[in-house]
Amino acid sequence: MLKSVNGKSFLTNSAWLLFDKFYRLGLGLFVSVWVARYLGPELFGELAYVISAVIFFQALSRVGLDGVLVRELSLKPKNSNELIGTAFVIKLFAGVFSYALAFLLFYFFETFDSTILMVLVSISLLFQSMDILELWFQSQSKNKSSVIAKLIAYTLVNIGRVLLIFTEQELIYFALFTGLEMFFSSVALAFIYSRSDSFFNWKLSVDLAKKLIRESWPYLLSSLSIVLYMRVDQLMVKNLLSPGALGLYAAGVAISVQLSFVPTIIQRTITPFITRKKVESEEQYQSLLKKIFWVFGILGWLVCIPFYFFSELLIVLLYGEAYSGASEVLAIHIFTNLFINMGIAQTIWMVLEKKGKLALYRTLIGLCVCISSNLVLIPQFGIVGAAISAVLAQASQAVLSNIILAPDIFLLQVKSLVFIKAK
Template sequence: MLVKLTKKINVNFEIKKIISNAGWLLFDKFVRLMFGLLVGVWVARYLGPETYGQLAYVITLISFFQVIALLGMDTILVRDIAHNIDKAHQNLGTALILRFCVGFLCLIVAVGGVAFFNGAHFALLTLLAGGGLVFQCADTIDIWFQSQSQSKRTVIAKLCAYTITNIMRVVLILCHSPLWAFALLLSIDALLSALALTYAYRKFRTKHQWSATVEKCKLLLSESWPYLVSGLSIILYMRIDQVMIKNLLGEESLGVYAAALQFSTLWNFVPVTLSVSLAPYIARKKREGEHEYYKAIGNVFLMFSFIGWGITLIISVMSPFIIEIMLGTNYTNGIGVLAIHVVTNLFICLGVAQSLWIVNERKGTFTLYKSLTGLVVCGIANLTLIPYYGIKGAAISAVLSQFSASILFNLFFAKRIFLMQLKSLFFLR
């Protein structure tokens, strides 16, 4: 009786810890959402579709390299630290060094590649905006906080930096600053976030000083490479449409498309944030037994489906009011884009939920094949639909690729997960 009571108390404490951690992460994203709706939209209105399209194009190119610089290690590091906290300093130290070196290399390649294909103007914007490729190695500190359900430390640190950056962004608008200043502010934001995280770490350290080892480097890279390639594939099929729109339809169309997507993609943080807090919990359920493990996974699918449906229906119905009120008449062509593209949130929610299963089953290559499927579908759909339907065709392609990668793929290679996803779509247990 005493053992059962103790176990129940521990479970309740664990759940409260998860809820508290998720609450802090959601608070962070909510504040960023407010800044995005106010300052981010103001920037889009100030720059106009064509100039904003240039900035969006540079951000899209940098996002490809940001995925590479992170090396796909986040969930692996959280899992390993949750299993053995005594080795946390080696995991984190090795990841930090790897990410710094790769990030610096990515910045050089990004600027050189853009200079060759797009000219000096876009190369300068990439150089000014690409500092985050180097500074984001400090996000390794966040991995430590995540593993200990201490994400509030990351939230406070990054929100301080983000608030300062947005104040500076408003100043730039009021001073009628040029495009390059807004590009530079992206690197400044990354630098301030890195400094704030470093300060936060001083208040909550690991037991031992961080250190890097060649052996740990090999182990991390050997397991993380499928997640890296899959992450790159995901960002490709989520952003390649913007590259194709710029080349096929022009910078103005890209500006309208990118501005409309702000109101669709900003909701992606909800399932991602919750999955970060649930990752240690699911990892522990895996050790408790098959029944408890799949019961927990099923509940996650059900919860994420409810969230996905809520986002999709509300934003789709409100899309005319959102575009006209927030962005103005210059962006009215984005109404249909938003109404269609927001459907991706439903499939993204279920895909993120499945990632918890993939990590605990150590099926890294599975993630790779799923994302490659999405990339192939996205490429074919965009080439087919954009010439006929313009930016709406790109939105339809995004929905098709997310559905293929997140759900349809499982029909052939993970039927148990597919059935769980299908039931969750209709709120069945």
């Protein structure tokens, strides 16, 4: 597969993204586990509840632009100042709107304490527009710069969280440091970007803004649906069971959701290359696409099998006996990675083929399955029922929906999951 693209550049950028993910997994898991042990299941569940809600508004603030913007920057690098400037304005307005909406919804429908936590965690929404700089680095295959910038921010935030534990601070301070990560990241990205380009060269085009919004709105709705069906289980666990139950569930899910980083890295790294490959040769593009699905299928099984068998040992070792109830959640939820991998592979195809509405239809199917199955399974099986619902939702939206929406992709996904190379 690597021979089909610029192998050296691909490996270099993949190496930096892998370093980023392993660093985050190492430091982030260590600190998060420490925070979970310090707070206990109930307070950890309260924080997880607010974070899950704010992630929905983060998706809203991105406006579905990311994939479209990377594609346009890859194909039209000479127009980067206009693309970045226009996208920045769109995302800035979306971030402010998302923050205000989050505040109003929590103010009217949640407790005062939850609202305060939300105000602190969602500070990140006000700086979400600066992630366009990461997308620019990505489109130019310069992931090293964005990785360094974001890891500086990530390190500072986690040092702060450790200091909060040592000084025995209250929950609101942990919420504040969660929100500050995007601020630190924005400052670091802006500093590195300013050394090669100037913010004063950015341009705003109303016509381009209309074009980007017209193409991105299906991806926005799709992203919102994805966040809902990936996070609504946590919201429902807290409301149907208890914050303590959510603390256990969040601990198990926290490990599982981190493990899709390899296909995500491949997607981010290869998208600029496969975009250009599609322009050069449709035959080579199709061949490369098939190989991506097959590799993603193998990666999914390599993650699921060991974590299924060692889930209990891992949970107790990391979180302690107080979180032992999370082990069965991890053993089941880990299989969402199989279908997440297939969905990530299909996303590459959908962006390049401009099938944004297909993404929307898939995720709406996943959302419906998620909500309905959670309503049935959580009251009967508790947090285990929520984990089962997560697997059903991922399978429905990423694979089963393609029986009707994209039959050729469905066959490709099935072959990939059973290790049959498509010809």
